Amino acid sequence: AQKITQTQPGMFVQEKEAVTLDCTYDTSDPSYGLFWYKQPSSGEMIFLIYQGSYDQQNATEGRYSLNFQKARKSANLVISASQLGDSAMYFCAMRASGTGRRALTFGSGTRLQVQP
Amino acid sequence: DTEVTQTPKHLVMGMTNKKSLKCEQHMGHRAMYWYKQKAKKPPELMFVYSYEKLSINESVPSRFSPECPNSSLLNLHLHALQPEDSALYLCASSQGLEALYGYTFGSGTRLTVV
Numbered sequence: 001a002q003k004i005t006q007t008q009p010g011m012f013v014q015e016k017e018a019v020t021l022d023c024t025y026d027t028s029d030p031s032y033g034l035f036w037y038k039q040p041s042s043g044e045m046i047f048l049i050y051q052g053s054y055d056q057q058n059a060t061e062g063r064y065s066l067n068f069q070k071a072r073k074s075a076n077l078v079i080s081a082s083q084l085g086d087s088a089m090y091f092c093a094m095r096a097s098g099t100g101r102r103a104l105t106f107g108s109g110t111r112l113q114v115q116p
Numbered sequence: 117d118t119e120v121t122q123t124p125k126h127l128v129m130g131m132t133n134k135k136s137l138k139c140e141q142h143m144g145h146r147a148m149y150w151y152k153q154k155a156k157k158p159p160e161l162m163f164v165y166s167y168e169k170l171s172i173n174e175s176v177p178s179r180f181s182p183e184c185p186n187s188s189l190l191n192l193h194l195h196a197l198q199p200e201d202s203a204l205y206l207c208a209s210s211q212g213l214e215a216l217y218g219y220t221f222g223s224g225t226r227l228t229v230v
Contacts, residue, residue, distance in 0.1 A: 033216035043204050045159070045221035052216065091158055093215050102172065102213050103149055106158035 002027045002096050006107035013082045013114055020067070021077040021110045023092035032096040034075040035104065036066065039089040048090075051075055082114045119143075122207050122222035130230055131197060137225045139190040141205030147171075147213045148190040150182060151206040153224075159206055165190060166213040191200070197229045 003026040013019040025034065036048040051059045051066045059066040067076040074109040079086060120141045139148065147166045149163075151159035164172035165184040181193040190207060192203045207222040 031216065035217075035219065037221070042223070043153075043206075043207060043226060044223035045208075047220070050217050096221070097214070097216060103161050103164055104159075104208070104219055109156075109158055 002029075002094055003017075004094050004104045004105055004107035006092055006110050008110045008113060010111045010113070013112065014041050015114055015116050016081055017075070018078060018080045019078070019082055019112065021090050021092075021112065023075045023077065023107060025073050025075060025092075026032050027094065027096040029096040032094055034066070034068070035093040035095070036064070036075075036077045037091045037093060038086075039091060039109075041088070045091075049077065079112075084114050084116060087112060087114045120207055120209055120220050120222035122205075122225050124225060125223065126226050126228075127229060128228045129194065129197065132228075134193070134195045135193040135199075136194065137207075137227075139192075140188055141209045141218065141220070142188055143209065144187075145209035145211055146183065146187060147210045147215065149208040149210075150192055151208065153204040155203075156166070164213070169181055171213060173185055174209070175211075194227075197227050202205055202227055202229045 004073050005024045032053045034051045038046045049059050049061045049064045049066050051068045062079045065078045089109050091109045093104045117124045123138045150162040153159040161174050165212045168184045179196050183191040204224045206224045212221045
């Protein structure tokens, strides 16, 4: 079975500060992909960053980086230099290989609010 | 073209109406997905199509009827819905059912059932 856990329902961060959003996952499949999406109030699901289970280096995309700790089964999102436009809902998601669920499984989400 | 386009963006329908949601992609993706998202909750998988054939139905009530007429188009036909079906409906696509990356989402249809 695949499971994604986000333990922070809400987070506050000051503008220009860095923030870490937590995500842990559980799968018995050796091959999997981990995703972070941003969902503003408009509803669209915006892809931020991807980490494959066999990737040797942590993924980075501009101000976004993924702190991937495979042994601990964690894939935390780090946003550097927060901006007011970063205020949104953030979802961690996973797609594992094998004969299990062949679609993305989402965590419960973290609502980030950036304060001026 | 790296987009998934969903229409309409907003829909209000009565419980006796019949309506359809449309999703279109031109990325050559062969797997397409419908998700339902209630307010302040994560998206929940409803249906998966692979090569225009229904691959997964997550025990969705029959008042939701998916259709994949070709490799670029995915429809969700709605009939006799209930107010609790009001939600954001998201469409997504990927290269194939086995893809571990490259999922693209549309901007969603916000449905209100009155």
